[in-house]
Amino acid sequence: MAEFTLYIGNKCFSSWSLRPWVAMKQLDIPFEEGFVRLRTPGTAADLAAVSPTGQVPVLNHDGRIIWETLAILEYLADLFPGKKLWPADxxxxxxxxxxxxxxxxxxxxxxxxxxxxxxxxxxxxxxxxxxxxxxxxxxxxxxxxxxxxxxxxxxxxxxxxxxxxxxxxxxxxxxxxxxxxxxxxxxxxxxxxxxxxxxxxxxxxxxxxxxxxxxxx
Incomplete structure (x- = not known):
């Protein structure tokens, strides 16, 4: 099992999902992709199973749950300072x-x-x-x-x-x-x-x- 699982929605339109996903992909931070299809009768229940807010994206780091896009990015910046998620200056x-x-x-x-x-x-x-x-x-x-x-x-x-x-x-x-x-x-x-x-x-x-x-x- 991957150390990180990032739960996202449909790639066609889930704009918030794109943000941490593109950061992790672009900076070569390995993760497993978890998926919740949006706009279905079962979406709310599927989201509730992985997200404390009923929304994506959500990062699961070996059982530690981080939600909200900026919080995910800040967490990754703390874990991977060499990736320079924020400028040094x-x-x-x-x-x-x-x-x-x-x-x-x-x-x-x-x-x-x-x-x-x-x-x-x-x-x-x-x-x-x-x-x-x-x-x-x-x-x-x-x-x-x-x-x-x-x-x-x-x-x-x-x-x-x-x-x-x-x-x-x-x-x-x-x-x-x-x-x-x-x-x-x-x-x-x-x-x-x-x-x-x-x-x-x-x-x-x-x-x-x-x-x-x-x-x-």
Whole structure:
């Protein structure tokens, strides 16, 4: 049995599941994947069997249960300091944690207006005023991270960090719904989508046989 089991939902649309999964895959932290299919009559009972909150993702580390995405990422950062889930520089680390926390608690209108759906054909979809303001904020935040601390590589802080993991589902949304993106935004989105972890997630999502969500949702 693997030391770590990460319980997730459907790869096509479970945005919160993607975050710790992509971090562990990208940084070569071995784990066993536990799966709970969402949107079924049995989903609530299946979630209750593995999660104290009835939600995924949940990390089981030899019987120790860690829930909530940021808590999982912080736990992994403590266990694997060599993976550099947070930047070493204190200023960069403060910005990375601020950006990750803002993602965890915010951008609701953008997330609802642009739901993660890897089956959906790509095409521009306008947001309402609040969602559009949040889109602008996300791009400005990505730009700030890249300009201040991202010179050493293609990610927000050069190398892949927990901040990139937190924004991975938003990257899929910009790619699906955003239409023609600003060049620097497009470069970051493309860098994230080109990672082996993201490519593998997309390939697994494409193999899911269940109908939900439909391509127009």
């Amino acid at each position: 204190i200023g960069a680390r403060a910005l990375a944690r601020s950006a990750a926390t803002e993602m965890h608690s915010g951008f609701r209108e953008l997330r609802y207006g642009w739901p993660m759906n890897l089956r959906r054909p790509k095409g521009h979809k306008p947001l309402d005023a609040e969602g559009e303001a949040q889109r602008v904020r996300i791009e400005a935040l990505w730009r700030e991270c890249r300009e201040k601390y991202g010179k050493g590589g293609p990610f927000l802080f050069g190398h892949f960090t927990a901040a990139d993991a937190m924004y991975a589902p938003v990257v899929t949304r910009f790619d699906t719904y955003g239409g023609t993106l600003a060049p620097d935004t497009r470069a970051y989105v493309d860098a994230m989508l080109a990672t082996p972890a993201m490519r593998y997630w997309y390939s697994e999502a494409a193999r899911e046989a269940w109908p939900e969500p439909g391509p127009d949702e």
